[in-house]
Structure formats: C-alpha cells, structure tokens
Amino acid sequence: MQAVIELAGLSVRFGKREILRDLRADLSGRTLGLLGPNGAGKSTLIQTLLGFCPVAGGTARIFGHDIRHHLRQIRAQIGYMPENDAFIADMTAVTFVRMMGELSGLPAEAALERAHEVLFYVGLGEARYRKLGTYSLGMKQMAKLAQALVHGPRLLILDEPTNGLDPSARQRMVRLIRDIRDSGQMHILLCSHLLRDVEETCEEVLILKQGQIVHYSNLEKERSTNKRFVELETSGDEAGLAEALTGLGCACTAAGAGRYKMVLPEGFDLREIYRVAAERDLPLRRLSYRRDTLEDIFLKAMEV
Amino acid sequence: MAVYKQTYKDYEGKRTGSWSRFLILMRYSYARLFQSRFLVLFLALCFFYPIGCAALIYLSHNSPALAMLKLQANALPAIDGRFFYIFCVVQGVLALLLTTFVGPNLISPDLANGGLALYLSRPFSRTEYVAGKMTVLLVLLSLITWVPGLLLYAIQASCTGWTWVKPNLWLARAIVLGPLIWIVVLSLIALALSAWVKWRIAAGACVLGLHFVGAGFAQAINQILRTRNGSLINLSEVIHTIWGDLFDCSRSADLSVMQAWIVLGVTSVLCLSLLTRRIRGFEVIK
Numbered sequence: 001m002q003a004v005i006e007l008a009g010l011s012v013r014f015g016k017r018e019i020l021r022d023l024r025a026d027l028s029g030r031t032l033g034l035l036g037p038n039g040a041g042k043s044t045l046i047q048t049l050l051g052f053c054p055v056a057g058g059t060a061r062i063f064g065h066d067i068r069h070h071l072r073q074i075r076a077q078i079g080y081m082p083e084n085d086a087f088i089a090d091m092t093a094v095t096f097v098r099m100m101g102e103l104s105g106l107p108a109e110a111a112l113e114r115a116h117e118v119l120f121y122v123g124l125g126e127a128r129y130r131k132l133g134t135y136s137l138g139m140k141q142m143a144k145l146a147q148a149l150v151h152g153p154r155l156l157i158l159d160e161p162t163n164g165l166d167p168s169a170r171q172r173m174v175r176l177i178r179d180i181r182d183s184g185q186m187h188i189l190l191c192s193h194l195l196r197d198v199e200e201t202c203e204e205v206l207i208l209k210q211g212q213i214v215h216y217s218n219l220e221k222e223r224s225t226n227k228r229f230v231e232l233e234t235s236g237d238e239a240g241l242a243e244a245l246t247g248l249g250c251a252c253t254a255a256g257a258g259r260y261k262m263v264l265p266e267g268f269d270l271r272e273i274y275r276v277a278a279e280r281d282l283p284l285r286r287l288s289y290r291r292d293t294l295e296d297i298f299l300k301a302m303e304v
Numbered sequence: 305m306a307v308y309k310q311t312y313k314d315y316e317g318k319r320t321g322s323w324s325r326f327l328i329l330m331r332y333s334y335a336r337l338f339q340s341r342f343l344v345l346f347l348a349l350c351f352f353y354p355i356g357c358a359a360l361i362y363l364s365h366n367s368p369a370l371a372m373l374k375l376q377a378n379a380l381p382a383i384d385g386r387f388f389y390i391f392c393v394v395q396g397v398l399a400l401l402l403t404t405f406v407g408p409n410l411i412s413p414d415l416a417n418g419g420l421a422l423y424l425s426r427p428f429s430r431t432e433y434v435a436g437k438m439t440v441l442l443v444l445l446s447l448i449t450w451v452p453g454l455l456l457y458a459i460q461a462s463c464t465g466w467t468w469v470k471p472n473l474w475l476a477r478a479i480v481l482g483p484l485i486w487i488v489v490l491s492l493i494a495l496a497l498s499a500w501v502k503w504r505i506a507a508g509a510c511v512l513g514l515h516f517v518g519a520g521f522a523q524a525i526n527q528i529l530r531t532r533n534g535s536l537i538n539l540s541e542v543i544h545t546i547w548g549d550l551f552d553c554s555r556s557a558d559l560s561v562m563q564a565w566i567v568l569g570v571t572s573v574l575c576l577s578l579l580t581r582r583i584r585g586f587e588v589i590k
Contacts, residue, residue: 080421084421087419099328103329107318110318114315
C-alpha cells in the first residue's frame with residue numbers, strides 16, 4: 001500500500017533555529033492525527049508539506065510526489081484548511097469557494113456547481129450569498145472547510161478545525177470530518193491540540209515534541225490491544241482469586257485494597273472470571289477493560 | 305454531491321490547464337473593483353482627454369469643419385512627437401491616480417485576512433499570484449494610456465495617409481513603449497506597497513506619497529545641496545526624462561536618460577524583492 005505521507009529525514013530551520021528534526025515515518029492511514037504541545041512543530045510540518053517552508057534536510061513525499069520537486073502535483077491533490085482566519089472579506093461565500101475551485105483547476109461552471117454543493121454540505125447553504133466578512137467564527141470555519149473540499153482533494157489537511165467553536169459547532173465539525181472519513185474518498189491529516197477531536201476522528205496518531213516524533217500509534221490497534229487488559233475489584237479471599245486466574249493463564253498484578261490488573265490470554269472468555277469468583281463466593285465490585293485513552297498515550301509521550 | 309443528498313462526493317470532472325489560471329484572479333478582481341461607482345466614473349473621466357485629442361486630430365484634417373468653427377488649421381497644435389508626449393503626461397497622471405485607487409485593493413485585503421495561504425496551497429505559484437494581480441492593473445492602465453494613444457495614431461494615419469506614417473513610424477513605438485514602461489513601474493510599486501502595508505487606505509497614501517513626497521524631497525535636496533542628483537528620487541522627473549527621449553522632445557536638464565533607466569530598473573528590482581518577501585503562504589513571527 002502506497003504511503004500517503006512519507007517523511008524521510010525531514011528537517012526544517014528558521015534561521016539558526018531547528019524547528020523540525022529528522023522526521024521519519026510512513027503514514028498510510030485514512031485519518032491521521034497530528035498532536036503535540038504548542039511549539040512542537042505541527043503547523044510547520046503542515047506548511048512544509050504544502051511547500052511554504054523551505055526544507056533544510058531530508059524530504060517528504062505525498063502520494064509518492066517529492067515536496068521539493070513536485071509541489072504543483074501535490075497541491076493539486078490537497079485541500080488545506082488553515083488554522084488562522086483566511087478569507088476575502090468582501091466576497092460572498094459562494095464566489096469565494098467558486099474562485100478557490102477554479103484556482104484548483106475546476107472549469108468555471110463546475111466550480112460554481114461544486115461551490116453550491118459544498119456550502120450546502122458544510123451547512124452554509126442558506127448563508128452562501130452573504131459576504132464572508134459578516135460571518136460568525138463558526139461559519140468562517142465552515143467556509144474554510146468548504147474551500148478545502150471544493151476541488152475534491154485526495155488529502156485534506158485540517159489545521160485546528162475546531163478552534164474557537166462553541167460545543168454544538170464543534171460537534172458539527174467533528175461529525176463532518178467523520179462523514180468525510182467514512183466516505184472513503186480522501187485521507188485526512190488533522191492537526192489539533194484537542195485530544196478529544198483527534199480521538200473521535202483519527203485512526204493513527206503522530207505526536208511531536210520539540211520538532212521530533214516522540215510517538216506514533218495506530219489507535220485502532222491500540223484499542224483492540226487494550227481489550228486484553230482488565231481491571232478488577234473485589235473483597236474477601238483476594239489471593240485465592242488471583243491464584244485461580246493465574247492458573248487459567250492470566251497475568252495478575254495486585255494493586256492493593258482488592259484491586260487487580262490482569263492481562264488476559266488470547267481467546268480468554270470473560271465469563272471464566274465470574275465463574276471463578278462464584279466458586280469462591282467472592283463479590284466482584286468492579287470489572288472493566290483498562291483502556292489507554294489518547295490522553296494517557298499523549299502524556300506518556302510527553303514524558304519521553 | 306447533489307445539494308439535496310447532503311453527502312460528500314469526489315470531483316471526477318475535467319481540469320483546466322495551469323497556464324491561464326492567473327487570469328482567474330484578474331476576472332474576480334475586476335468583478336470586485338467594478339462594484340465601485342467611483343471607479344467606473346473615474347475610468348470614464350480618463351477617456352475625456354483622448355476623446356478631445358481625437359476630435360482635435362479630426363478637426364485639423366477637416367477644412368469645412370474648421371471653417372464652420374472659424375478656426376485656422378495652423379492655430380491647432382501639430383500632431384507630432386510633442387503632441388503625443390503631452391498625451392502621455394496627461395494620461396500618465398490619470399494612470400497614477402487610478403493606480404492609487406485600484407492598486408491597494410489588490411494584495412492588502414488578502415494579506416490582512418490571511419488569504420494568501422488559500423491561494424498558495426493550490427496548484428498556483430507566487431509568480432502566478434503576482435502576475436494575476438499585476439494583470440489587473442496592466443490591463444486597466446493600458447486602456448487609458450497606450451491603447452487610446454495608438455488609436456489616436458491610427459486616426460492621424462488614416463487622415464494623412466502613408467506620407468505621414470512613413471516618417472513617423474517611430475512614434476508608434478514610442479506611444480506603446482513610453483506608457484507601458486510607466487504602467488509596469490506603477491503596477492510594481494502599487495503591488496509592493498499593497499503587500500507591505502496591510503491597511504489599504506495607508507497603502508494608497510503610500511503610492512501617492514512616494515510620488516509627491518519624493519518630488520518634494522528631490523527639490524529640497526537639489527536646493528540645499530546644490531546638486532541635481534536629488535531628481536533621482538523624483539519618479540515623475542525620471543519618467544518624463546525617458547518619455548522626452550522616446551518622443552524626441554523636452555529633455556530634463558537634471559537627469560541623463562541612462563540615469564533615468566537605472567532608477568526605474570532599481571525601483572522595479574526593489575519592488576520585486578519586497579513582493580518576494582511578502583507574498584508567502586505563512587508569516588514568520590520573530
């Protein structure tokens with residue numbers, strides 16, 4: 001499978017300051033989350049992939065095209081929604097999105113048709129003849145998304161798409177991103193510092209810290225692996241329960257006060273735990289899968 | 305992606321060629337500019353003098369009309385290099401005013417609203433962006449400078465015939481080249497200042513200030529230092545020197561033609577370097 005984004009020792013400098021250092025990764029998932037604290041280099045990485053920042057060393061490839069040599073081909077396949085305000089105040093939304101479509105290579109009539117369609121799609125259908133300068137922040141975000149979608153890109157780059165949105169507008173944006181992801185027609189690179197947004201929409205996560213990749217994880221795999229971890233709380237003959245479960249192939253660690261963490265073997269039936277507890281007449285106060293949240297993953301990565 | 309379906313669908317239609325995409329910017333810029341009634345009125349005003357000149361040329365070749373107006377043919381100005389030089393000066397001033405009005409609206413709104421990232425994240429280069437914005441000015445300024453100038457030349461040629469055209473062919477070249485140099489420099493200055501100053505009113509003031517304050521400073525330097533080199537920063541003086549040479553009349557005493565060309569060259573290079581620095585998809589905050 002061809003990598004969507006291939007980072008091959010990518011380095012970026014602003015003057016003497018090294019912003020990105022020797023980034024190496026092959027990313028081929030449908031939705032990729034780019035995480036990191038402020039100043040980690042997330043936006044710089046996006047801008048470098050778009051060809052805005054000069055490459056100091058190494059390179060990156062998008063759909064096999066080198067960012068140093070094939071920028072035009074790359075940009076033709078990318079839809080970019082910037083983090084900051086980006087619009088033309090005295091244009092109506094439909095004119096703005098149409099112009100952006102034409103600049104991406106759509107014929108004028110097709111661009112107009114697509115502009116209407118994407119504006120309806122992002123929920124600005126009724127406001128599409130209003131000037132962008134009169135839009136609220138949430139509407140401007142949606143207009144930015146519309147212009148990124150108008151030409152049907154293969155890779156959609158979203159830089160902090162839920163920035164400044166109220167909860168309902170945020171939910172709408174996340175729903176749209178999931179819908180685009182589920183349509184299966186484009187890959188998404190989502191840069192955000194809101195872990196919840198990334199967790200709700202992304203399959204893979206790349207965590208940056210001080211311009212370096214500190215963690216890469218496939219959230220889907222991580223979730224399925226986590227299903228083998230169980231946290232259990234009981235009272236009474238705790239040692240006997242642990243012994244019995246160890247006998248069934250579980251690795252048990254006592255956390256004190258009747259709490260156990262267990263790694264279950266492949267194909268282990270959870271009902272065995274209830275059976276063993278019932279045999280020993282032990283009340284199970286709590287039994288839950290231990291699931292590493294993205295926050296856990298992020299915090300672990302930050303400790304590196 | 306039908307509107308009623310509300311689902312995302314890819315675009316699979318044909319794409320346009322990349323060579324002409326800069327013209328898209330021109331089309332949309334005109335649509336925005338011509339919403340202003342002031343611009344339309346001013347543009348109409350810019351054609352008054354060429355129409356007057358056309359009437360003058362027609363009159364000077366029409367004896368019955370001259371007789372009817374009780375005018376002598378020799379009382380009218382001769383249609384020669386000086387006539388077209390004055391035409392260039394008048395239309396050149398109007399071109400400057402039009403640039404002051406139109407130029408700042410081209411780049412500064414994009415910069416102020418962060419729109420450059422949207423343009424440059426597409427298969428659209430910085431050069432194409434500048435070319436698209438510059439074409440807006442070049443076409444508009446051409447319409448009021450060398451295009452009517454050439455039409456006047458054609459009217460004169462049609463009235464007099466080959467006997468006038470043959471010794472005055474050089475004039476056609478001067479009529480095109482003279483204003484073209486001016487409008488290219490004006491466009492570059494306007495774009496550079498529009499990119500430098502994000503506030504469009506301030507950018508307009510800078511374009512005017514560069515000419516009038518520059519002329520004032522030039523005079524002051526010449527007077528105080530008893531030199532003629534101050535005229536190097538007077539763009540009007542510079543372009544008049546070049547026009548004077550092209551139309552073979554009224555050369556400036558302060559500047560040589562070579563100096564004038566060098567000043568225009570340096571100005572253009574400075575404007576281009578300013579544009580190169582400012583037209584970027586991102587801003588580096590120091």
